[in-house]
Amino acid sequence: MITPLSTQDIARRVAADIVEGAYVNLGIGLPMLVADQIPPGREFVLHSENGLLGMGPAPLPAAANPDLINAGKQPVTILPGGSFFHHADSFAMIRGGHIDVSILGAYQIAANGDLANWALPGAKLPAVGGAMDLVAGAKQVWVMLAAHVAKDGQPRVVERCDLPLTGLACVDRIYSDLAVIDVTPEGLLVTDLLAGLTPEALQAKTGATLRFAQNCRVLRAT
Amino acid sequence: MITPLSTQDIARRVAADIVEGAYVNLGIGLPMLVADQIPPGREFVLHSENGLLGMGPAPLPAAANPDLINAGKQPVTILPGGSFFHHADSFAMIRGGHIDVSILGAYQIAANGDLANWALPGAKLPAVGGAMDLVAGAKQVWVMLAAHVAKDGQPRVVERCDLPLTGLACVDRIYSDLAVIDVTPEGLLVTDLLAGLTPEALQAKTGATLRFAQNCRVLRAT
């Protein structure tokens, strides 16, 4: 029995790749978990697109300030060194390439880095938020997948997305419960593989051709 | 002997036309005199394009703050209600149509409102500053002429400018030492004429056809 990474494991693996001093935007949902996995002694600055740099952890409920929320509309705090700014300035930061890493969830990622993460077929109500700006503007776009395949078993990493796109050729790296995959000009390159999982087994769960790094690292669930 | 208006007279006449609560940008030189002629009890807000609303009078030399200057790089003060902002925001105010009146000097004004006020033939060094933005953006553009004709006797108000333009069809009103002239779709309309000056005498000093308002007012030097 091979144990896939938990969402906390994935978040920890992502956090380990964020360098000291980086400016990072965490998407709503799964990416938010990364904030709790920052390695001790490493300082990076979280950006929230609703006008906040230096986002800190959630406050105790009694201390929640309704004026101080994150992009997911949850109460947060501001750390020393943080700042507030308006929406146009916030997205100037994003579009202008000042955010080092944008971390998002995804429905589908194509081998060329195309991303689909905002619209599902048959959705009653479209909604996009800031995802298209983030993937167009951040220096690095990383995608987190709680599960390498969808609930119905269909791969999320595919040759071509068939869902509405969020951005073209924008994803740089994929972190799933089974692997870490770089999107390179030569296609998808697996840099980390879950302990006990064979390359063939990962390929079987992936809708696009994978290559494997020579010094592919091992991912272990905790 | 007919006495033309002094520059102070012209400034006083201009100030009388600025309505309560207006946001006004005063160009370098002659327009600056308007600040000293604000009618008692009337409050309007002076904008300086280097990032200041609520510009007040020059300080005493001993109180001058080198960080607090106007667009002419002279020390100024800030009045209650004033604010500071950066250059892009300042010109967003201008370009976005938020300045009610921009008051500038001029070399030439054409009958259709074209303005030339930034470059003279044979100038060693070109320089434009914010004039082109002001005439493109302000709701009203008023021009002040210390003398209705140039020193060599050539008219400044002309059929067509032959100097490099600052903006097309942008001037709304001309205040000179001899007259106040509205630029209208039907051409130049004199609304105020110096006491003792005949319409024919004004026309003789003007390079474009003038019409005269039926209830043309009289300007008097002090």
Next chain:
Amino acid sequence: MIDKRYRNAAEIVAQCPGLQDGASLLVGGFGDAGVPNQLLLAVRDLGLTNLTIISNNAGSGDGGLAALLKAGAVTRVVCSFPRSAGSVVFEELYAAGDITLEIVPQGTLAERIRAGGAGIPAFYTPTAYGTPLAEGRETREFNGRHYVMEMALRADVALVHACTGDRWGNLTYAATARNFNPVMATAATSTLAEVRQLVDHTPPETIITPGIFVTRLVAVAA
């Protein structure tokens, strides 16, 4: 004396230029932070019809925007993220076909409004290139990258929520309740502000929205 203060929310919306049937309204706020709820209720009480609302979200619960929607005043919504936990009123109207919806990426929404306030009629952005939200848009290549042309967005009236305001209309904001409010304040024919606290004077370095952008303001209970 300049004094933009009104006594209550009913007075501030009365005879407001541009606030009429068929008007477009910029409405500040992100989630429940910085939403001008009292102004929205006052607009609701005017009984207007056929309004267009431009706002990041489409209201939640029975707050100001939801109340305005529920009153049947709104036929069109332009926003980035209409879907939220409590956006019941909007969802029902949308499902019934009573409201049309234009989805705009959040950063493009902010930048289009900023352009509207800054006199920029159109600009190019990489956001949404190649996605369904850029369909029908003109595109262009600069330096090998593809961009979408986006048009400025203005409205007849902006409704904003601020922390403090003074008689000149200068505003400050609290934390992330700033969000869209400062940009929206710049992009309307009339800008109405509700503030939690009226102050006699705002230190000029701390002003986020200079009073030039604010037409009227009113104090509301926090």
Next chain:
Amino acid sequence: MIDKRYRNAAEIVAQCPGLQDGASLLVGGFGDAGVPNQLLLAVRDLGLTNLTIISNNAGSGDGGLAALLKAGAVTRVVCSFPRSAGSVVFEELYAAGDITLEIVPQGTLAERIRAGGAGIPAFYTPTAYGTPLAEGRETREFNGRHYVMEMALRADVALVHACTGDRWGNLTYAATARNFNPVMATAATSTLAEVRQLVDHTPPETIITPGIFVTRLVAVAA
């Protein structure tokens, strides 16, 4: 721990990415207010050649920018107003043909830099339409009005002068010494800031330039 503070002006310019022969530099300031004089002297001492300077003015007296010009380091200047009472050094170099000059309207200069920092490759402005400064520019009509297309302006390095700074690079400014500094800070590969005072912490509502835009900073004598 994030710490962008350097000990002195010589250290801050040493091995600064992008600061080399042929580099372009955004230089803050308007007149003598907010000019990063100490950084300019430190750059002068590097003995670089063939620099492009983008700044509102072209230096006056023997201050930092004039000193850099006098050292023969600069071959091109982009500015709105090179002419001033004390711009002797520039005028001599320009008259001798040792420096080329591009004149840009002040608001267009500010907006091109803002666009450079905000990921907007080009925009349309009414400023300068029909004037010599729009010659060769693409033009376009929107809603019956004519506009000029202007391109974003970025540089290898920005030099800015601020009032206070903290270890994260957050900056505040004094009065109209703010001017071009905040926009320029956003539009360079490396942004170096000289500040009059280092502080442990900057109240988040008062920050004008969030630290994300600042690469390194140094305290200088006021």
